[in-house]
Amino acid sequence: MSSPLFISEVSSNHAGDIERCFKFIETSARIGCDGVKFQLFKIDELFAPEILLKSEDHRRRKEWELPEEFIPHIAKRCRDCGISFSCTPFYLQAVETLAPYVDFFKIASYELLWKDLLTACACTGKPVVVSTGMAEMGEVIKAVDVIRNAGCRDLTLLHCVSGYPAPFEEANLSVMDVLRKNFSCKVGWSDHTVQEGVIQRAVHKYDADIIEFHLDLDEEGAEFSAGHCWLPHQIERVISSVRIGGGCDGDGKKVPSAAEFSDREWRADPADGLRPLKSIRGSWNPDAS
DSSP states (O other), X not given: OXXXXXXXXXXXXXXXXXXXHHHHHHHHHHTTOSEEEXXXXXXXXXXXXXXXXXXXXXXXXXXXXXXXXXXXXXXXXXXXXXXXXXXXXXXXXHHXXXXXXXXXXXXXXXXXXXXXXXXXXXXXXXXXXXXXXXXXHHHHHHHHXXXXXXXXXXXXXXXXXXXXXXXXGGOOTTHHHHHHHHHOSEEEEEEOSOOHHHHHHHHHTTOOSEEEEEEOSXXXXXXXXXXXXXXXHHHHHHHHXXXXXXXXXXXXXXXOOGGGGGGGGGSOOTTTSOSSOXXXXXXXXXXXX
């Protein structure tokens, strides 16, 4: 199998600071990510007015908004760093704002039921990645039908457990096989467990095409304290490990490797069970080793 694409999710850890956004992009490129994803939302278009009226906590999330004017600059910095730029739209106008800049759209689990948003993303002709957290299979079927009927030809479904953090024992990674079988599309894992073993298994047992994970730079991001964000040095080691693992499959031919040739003559001789083979015992010179 080929190595999956690793996509870092900045979420609301950018603090509304363009320089911090740039640092997320540069760090993501440095640690081996293939892309970076942001979120574009407006609190007034994310939550119902009844909720905002009752909840100061939800109103305070306005501080987490990513300014629209950042989008062209973020896209350029991603291009300069050689990684893809994606963003999750959380209101319909956001799709139009993002379309000229993103390499693919990401639809969040919470928006899976919103047909208008699914249609708007698919109609752009861009690839669409959809998280399926909290969904029943029937809901996924309906969402996929909407997206494909709207013209999407490049769809990826991410299995996801929308717990922040998600208990590793609830990961249920075998769902990835079910999604691939039922929808004949690319599949992946959107991680909230912050457990290396979960990502390794998603890659090596379930052939994830994409691994998405939440990233923070310094434990100062708005979402870090919730416990679902990786730090750069943690996820860099995982990415490196996965990439190394992907290079060791070989061609399946059972022949001695280059690293083994020097030891072949030091196997036990079948005549007496002693090492090395009799053919070199007389000529062997310890000073020549």
